[in-house]
Amino acid sequence: MLYLSANNPSRILSSGHQNMHASNLDSPKITKDMPHRYEKYWFNMSHFLSDYFPLALAERHLPYDVATTLAVIVYLCHFAVYPILGTVLFFYLLFSRFWYISAIYLIWYVYDAKTPQEGGRLWPPLRNFRAWKLMADYFPITLDKECDLSPENNYIFGYHPHGITVYGAFIGFGTCTNGFEKLFPGLHSHLMTIEIYYKFPFFRDYLLAAGCCNVHKESYKTLLTKRGKGQVAVVVPGGAEEALDCTPEKMGLILKQRRGFIKMALRTGAHLVPVISFGENQTYRQIPNERGSTLRRWQLNLMHQINFSPPLFYGAFGSIPFKVPIKTIVGSPIEVTQVEEPTWEQVCELHEKYITSVQQLFHKYRPIYGYPESYTLEIN
16 A cells, blocks of 8 residues: 555554553653653653543443443534533632632633644643543544655644544544654644634633644744744644535535635745545535525624534434544645745645645545545535
8 A cells, every 4th residue: 555554553553443542652752851750740640531531431331332422522512512611610700709710710811812822732641531532433533644754844734624523633633542643753733723712711721731722823933933843733724614515425625715824834834734534524414505505605604703613414313423434644745945925926836736735635545545436526
């Protein structure tokens, strides 16, 4: 086979096909640069989150399918429950005898306001949370690469498609589950998410601890020019609107007018890498919402008001997704020479090159991952 796979045991442990404690091997590494007094702390926290957190206990006492489903529910709560829960907790404490907790947090909130656009604040043990291993096994989710990437460069990964809930991007680049750091030694991934998430009390701190940061030009600059080499900014160019095009019959991407990440690649000199997840669009079905329909116009109008797309979807049971393998392939890099103030022609030229690379990656791996020729790529 022409590509190197994370599922090959000789190279890396896979999500879902190795022993139950494979995720422990991806625990944060103890280095000489880490103060000795923290070594026991990092190990104990990683061990706790991977083996003794409630979901790990549930795994030991419930059927494995039930445990993996519970893990998916934990992830789905990110999109509605956790943001609201954090806000409710803040105001509940504010109007209780523990008001000083919210008062202190508010000071911290204001002081820390720029952190989401300054590269985040990664807390490594959170990426080793046992739920992510269980969630990956539900589908399962795997991560492959077309070639090695040098840790002497920085990169912008363009993840396609968005799907409804970007399962593949989160597991592949926001956790240790798929073994990203072993598949790409010396590289460190950072998920770029929408800005509204960082407005919610407490939830914002959770996202920052997971290594996320918002999609802002300052985030790109910090990650790709001030953090040294080997940094990877993972962005979903299609954004929230692309979720409205999610359908199992084809892979619809919104890319033709998305040039912001292209411009940031030129300004920072970060190499561009296309990433495609086969199966991301098959996890849900949507109520028919063809472009130009009344429903689609309503969804777009609402999206522009709340900065969040409102797809009407269903899975195997409510919002529980269908069990479809999600296979993520990281393509070959497009080398980029840094240009502090790129011209429109330079941006368009690199943009066309990137689109061509996405098309080639899709057509190359479509048959490898078992998709028929009738499964097409549509770029809008």
